[in-house]
Amino acid sequence: MKKILVIAASITSLIILGCASQPISTFPAYVPKDLNALVSSGQYQQKIDNFFVINDSSSSMTKDYLGVGFPGQPAPTKFSVEKEILNRINQTIPELNLTASIRSFGFGHCLSFNFTQLNLPPVTYSKSSFGTGIDTLICGSGGSPLDAAMEGTTADLSATAGNIAVLILSDGHYLDSDPVESVKSLKQKYGDRVCVYTIWVGNEEENSGITSLNQLSDIAGCGFSTTAEKVASASDMANFVQHVFLKTGMPVDGDDDGDGVLNSKDTCPNTLKGAHVNQFGCWIVEIKFDNDKSAIKPEYYDELENVVTVINNNPGLTIEVQGHTSRTGAAEHNQKLSEYRAQEVKDYLLSHGANAALEARGYGWRRPLDTNETEEGRANNRRVEFKFLQ
16 A cells, blocks of 8 residues: 555656646737727628637647747747747637637646547637636647547537637647548548648757648648748737638728729738739739859849839838748758848848838748749749738
């Protein structure tokens, strides 16, 4: 009896120590964008009726997060960033009638020694109830049995009605088993009602996880995949929430931003004056580079002159000039190369009269636009893009 008590006490101590070794970071105050006006005006309508989250609570998520957009104290783990993303989603969701749920996967004391745990049973959504569900995600431990969580969610959804958004947060790295079949089963049971969205919360050496998560959205045939960095800012998070939860309301004839695309077909409704746009009304700037080069090719001078014109027609802008590379060569070399590309374009714009605050930043190969398996795909990845910070 004494031996049993000693063993039990040892296990309890390990559990306590395990939890204590995974402090949750504190992040700077977050100010979300208010989407309620879009809904109340009728410009957008509710698209989904159910929002079910699957959170990676495996031991791999206890590693430090080395990406950008989520500074915290102490330095955040990937698990802490997952929780912060969920908190930001919760703050950004407008007033909608939803059923919400949170389920996690892993193993060990963080999941009551199960492969998956239902942290928030399906409930009528409110910011407080969803926030309570997020708080039950206390730590990460064990392997990555995503398929078990998918199967659990498939069962959780049995009592729901209407459209479903399943959101998966994970690094997608070294999954214990292939979740493809469980996603197929989910789709087979709920059909066009269900869409799968994924957010990759990983580090550079775990880039293969992006492909794994992308595959899940592709199999579902509805939804999309993104990364933690791409939902870090308030505007990017609002864009994410808008695309998951809302759809356009009654089409409004006209062209409010003057880009030549009717409001009813314009997916970028606030295009800057004078920008070159595609058929969807989005500003397209195509600046590509030769392999391992940062020099701007003359064929892109006209396009950059247009960028200068657009900037000067819209004073007060702050723009991030983003440099990117294909995945060839060493990571450190590509990081430097992407910074050189961004700086070259920034210098060109400033030397040709661009009147804006420009910030050059390199992203190396971390944000591929296309596959790195073909020369055409690699050529598309050797590029510079622009992002408006304000």
